[in-house]
Amino acid sequence: MFLMISFDTIQEAHDRIRPYIHRTAVLTNQTINERAGAEIFFKCENFQKIGAFKARGGLNAVLQVVQHKEGKAITTHSSGNHAQAVAFAARQVGMPAYIVMPRTAPKVKKDAVLGYGADVIECEPTLEAREAGVREVIERTGAVLVHPFDDDRVIAGQATAAKELIEDAGIERMFDVIMAPVGGGGLLSGTALTTHYLSPKTRIVAGEPEGAADAILSFRSGRVEKAPYINTIADGLMTSLSERTLAIIRAHVADILTVSDAEISAAMKLVWERMKIIIEPSSAVPLAAVLKHKEQFAGQKVGIILTGGNVDLGKLPF
Amino acid sequence: MFLMISFDTIQEAHDRIRPYIHRTAVLTNQTINERAGAEIFFKCENFQKIGAFKARGGLNAVLQVVQHKEGKAITTHSSGNHAQAVAFAARQVGMPAYIVMPRTAPKVKKDAVLGYGADVIECEPTLEAREAGVREVIERTGAVLVHPFDDDRVIAGQATAAKELIEDAGIERMFDVIMAPVGGGGLLSGTALTTHYLSPKTRIVAGEPEGAADAILSFRSGRVEKAPYINTIADGLMTSLSERTLAIIRAHVADILTVSDAEISAAMKLVWERMKIIIEPSSAVPLAAVLKHKEQFAGQKVGIILTGGNVDLGKLPF
Numbered sequence: 001m002f003l004m005i006s007f008d009t010i011q012e013a014h015d016r017i018r019p020y021i022h023r024t025a026v027l028t029n030q031t032i033n034e035r036a037g038a039e040i041f042f043k044c045e046n047f048q049k050i051g052a053f054k055a056r057g058g059l060n061a062v063l064q065v066v067q068h069k070e071g072k073a074i075t076t077h078s079s080g081n082h083a084q085a086v087a088f089a090a091r092q093v094g095m096p097a098y099i100v101m102p103r104t105a106p107k108v109k110k111d112a113v114l115g116y117g118a119d120v121i122e123c124e125p126t127l128e129a130r131e132a133g134v135r136e137v138i139e140r141t142g143a144v145l146v147h148p149f150d151d152d153r154v155i156a157g158q159a160t161a162a163k164e165l166i167e168d169a170g171i172e173r174m175f176d177v178i179m180a181p182v183g184g185g186g187l188l189s190g191t192a193l194t195t196h197y198l199s200p201k202t203r204i205v206a207g208e209p210e211g212a213a214d215a216i217l218s219f220r221s222g223r224v225e226k227a228p229y230i231n232t233i234a235d236g237l238m239t240s241l242s243e244r245t246l247a248i249i250r251a252h253v254a255d256i257l258t259v260s261d262a263e264i265s266a267a268m269k270l271v272w273e274r275m276k277i278i279i280e281p282s283s284a285v286p287l288a289a290v291l292k293h294k295e296q297f298a299g300q301k302v303g304i305i306l307t308g309g310n311v312d313l314g315k316l317p318f
Numbered sequence: 319m320f321l322m323i324s325f326d327t328i329q330e331a332h333d334r335i336r337p338y339i340h341r342t343a344v345l346t347n348q349t350i351n352e353r354a355g356a357e358i359f360f361k362c363e364n365f366q367k368i369g370a371f372k373a374r375g376g377l378n379a380v381l382q383v384v385q386h387k388e389g390k391a392i393t394t395h396s397s398g399n400h401a402q403a404v405a406f407a408a409r410q411v412g413m414p415a416y417i418v419m420p421r422t423a424p425k426v427k428k429d430a431v432l433g434y435g436a437d438v439i440e441c442e443p444t445l446e447a448r449e450a451g452v453r454e455v456i457e458r459t460g461a462v463l464v465h466p467f468d469d470d471r472v473i474a475g476q477a478t479a480a481k482e483l484i485e486d487a488g489i490e491r492m493f494d495v496i497m498a499p500v501g502g503g504g505l506l507s508g509t510a511l512t513t514h515y516l517s518p519k520t521r522i523v524a525g526e527p528e529g530a531a532d533a534i535l536s537f538r539s540g541r542v543e544k545a546p547y548i549n550t551i552a553d554g555l556m557t558s559l560s561e562r563t564l565a566i567i568r569a570h571v572a573d574i575l576t577v578s579d580a581e582i583s584a585a586m587k588l589v590w591e592r593m594k595i596i597i598e599p600s601s602a603v604p605l606a607a608v609l610k611h612k613e614q615f616a617g618q619k620v621g622i623i624l625t626g627g628n629v630d631l632g633k634l635p636f
Contacts, residue, residue: 025343046594269631276364276627278594309594313587313636 005156005248007197010190013156014163017059020092024048024161026168031274036290038297041175042271043165046279046309050084050112052236053161053307054148057186058085059092060157061146066093073098073143077123077130079105080236081308082148087118089146098143100133102126106312149186150242159190165303166198174199176300179286181307182206182215182256183237185245191305192252203254207285209233209264214240216256219249233261233317236282236307257289264288265317271306278309281317323474323566325515328508331474332481335377338410342366342479344486349592354608356615359493360589361483364597364627368402368430370554371479371625372466375504376403377410378475379464384411391416391461395441395448397423398554399626400466405436407464416461418451420444424630467504468560477508483621484516492517494618497604499625500524500533500574501555503563509623510570521572525603527552527582534574536564551579551635554600554625575607582606583635589624596627599635 024047033039045053062074074090076082077100090097097118101110102125110120123133137143147154162178169175178195182188192204208215211232217225218241230238241249259267261281268284270291271277283306290297290304342365351357363371380392392408394400395418408415415436419428420443428438441451455461465472480496487493496513500506510522526533529550535543536559548556559567577585579599586602588609589595601624608615608622 051594272596272631276369276596278590278596313590313634316631316634318631 005152005159005193009156010159010163010194010197013060014160016063017056017157017160020049020059021055022048023164026165027275029275032270035270036297037294038290038300038302040287040290040302040304041165041169043161043303043305044277045161046277046283046306050081050088051308051310052081052085053158053187053305054081054085055088056160057154057157058082058089058146061151061153062086062089062093062095064153065144066095071142071144073141074146075100075134075137075143076146076148077101077134078148079109081310083109083113084116086146087113087116090118091116098137098141100130100137102130108312148239149184150244155186155190155245157190158187159194161187161305162191162194163198165305166194169303171301173301175202175303177203177205177297178303179205179207179289180305181234181237181282181285182208183212183282184239185215185241185249187305187307188253189245189248192248196252204252205254206256207289208256208258209237209285210258210260212238213258215249216258218246219253219256222250234264234282234285236280237285257293259285259288259292261317263292267291269318278311279306280308280311283307283309323470323477323511327474328477328481328512328515331378332478334381335374335475335478338367338377339373340366341482344483345593347593350588353588354615355612356608356618356620358605358608358620358622359483359487361479361621361623362595363479364595364601364624368399368406369626369628370399370403371476371505371623372399372403373406374478375472375475376400376407376464379469379471380404380407380411380413382471383462384413389460389462391459392464393418393452393455393461394464394466395419395452396466397427399628401427401431402434404464405431405434408436409434416455416459418448418455420448426630466557467502468562473504473508473563475508476505477512479505479623480509480512481516483623484512487621489619491619493520493621495521495523495615496621497523497525497607498623499552499555499600499603500526501530501600502557503533503559503567505623505625506571507563507566510566514570522570523572524574525607526574526576527555527603528576528578530556531576532558533567534576537567537571537574540568552582552600552603554598555603575611577603577606577610581610585609587636596629597624598626598629601625
């Protein structure tokens, strides 16, 4: 079950979304390589439309809703980048979007969603209230739900980031390791599938915050587990896996490494200072894991997906 | 006088430094274009070696000191990016460098210079003390001075940034305007010469902070003037022009526009938030001028040199 996303499906997703997305740069940095003792290739999804890789999955899903005439509006619940991704994608196809957001979400994020012409429906900041909000929207408008990660179309869209990384790195031998952070697992499972198809000998390793360490437990037990506690600056990674993403991750991911907020913050600062690019805390999690476990990556070619660059400049962790 | 830097000289400088520098990206941003009402091409020298365009001029001078066997060591005085540029360039050729720095310079900047293997000589934070420090170094070591801007070799090196911008923009018709910030005028005069040779119809416009507004006075009077007062977040732009840079600027620059620190800070924040790249305050001065004087740039193709990305993340202006 849940392993039906073929390489053709990922290729089709890429062809479908290509007119709407940036083919983001793959950057390297000599100082960071020296610091890590490895050769790291950063796929810069912080430069992606809406400032994060989520534009890929949102577009792939919304474009198929249109293609298959599944409905005349889109809905989702999210307080983060997925909300913007769905609002952005709906705007590209001229479809109304109804985004259920917790009333505690930062104004800047609500404004960004409104800026793409979507409706924002506020709700209490609980998963139950968010899901109830979406159900209400669906009953009222007939909108189609685009889930942030528990959706093959979203996963196939996110899978295109690793595809570009592999195609564009310009290296002779293949990556030894490809890394992504893990929250709900949409990016990680997509990355794992692409890497499995294009470079089966490459190890797929995830980074996870200690303060949202559900995936490592689920990965070990084989069941979807809750995190022991949720408290991390990597605010994009607080969600748990679904059965779907867990199945793909168990099939293709070699390891999950956890890092503390201090390690995430230090890695984020290193990227800002040395690469002169802005990444959000979630993006820094894989690099933090490399710097923490240098012995596992010594001399290797490592691809890392920098997931996004949407930070509140007034609330930096350093 | 002072107009002897031919296009061949700039081409030779480019060939000379090319193995040591990055050919930095030229980036565009849809939101900023909409905000400005113009089509802006940013030459990202914040991604350059040492984090700033100054690597170009420093290398071009130091490589010629070696080529012409002028001396066995290099010296300069600087508290900013030029100090790192000279230290970096000297290291590339295996030559000792003696950098005179005011004792008030931030520790992080001294550490960066030391990190390139240069000697740091501390002095009082006055121009007299800095120049005396350099004279002492020259007497003691026979080092050759590489001035931050009053040097044809430095100007020819800085001129290569605009050359790459023009070569790489990938536009059919030429830029209407090319812009750079102005401090001592090394970058601006180099940019003006390159643009004059490669695209004589393009207007060259400089941005200058109100809190270091010497260049606009000198540009008008034809004499090297002092700024009425010095107080700006654009800490790379506090120096005055020299006779040499003023002559080139008077010959080829169309206008100098001044902006306040609030306008610089807002433009800097816009670039950080929308482009997800880190630029220092000095880099934001030309964009601030475009946003302040939209009517002068409406519908035009504008090239802007983003000069560097060396900021203290603990002291942001927003």
